[in-house]
Amino acid sequence: MEKITSPQQHDDYPERWLDCESAVNSAFRQLVLNAVSAGWREAEVALVIAEIADEYVVELADKRSLPTLN
Template sequence: MEILGPRSTKRDEDRFLLCEEELEAAFQELIWKAVQAGWDEGEACVAIASLADHHVLAMQCNERTAASIRKIKL
């Protein structure tokens, strides 16, 4: 399933909503695949939310690490 890139600038107030709309079909497909595999719809949704949360935490950690490395290199 193709996911199109942003059609607006970073300052566009609707950018987050546009991203949600673009990801929605892929999200629904992922939930459907999980349900077809035997997972409960709620379980699949919570698992995806947890994965997203962990991904954000990893991104933050990576940024802190990169900032620390930049300080050391100065």
């Protein structure tokens, strides 16, 4: 699995989420490539990842631990 870089700024850095997006993007794309290489269609992988992400966001919201993006 691709190594994800650590945050380089303090917790209240206004665009921290953009740094997170950049750090996670490469690992995400590698996950998609691995799934496609295993025989899954790219659209299937994208929809499943979106569903998993949505479920995870709901779990976080239930715990009231979602960060703000602004």
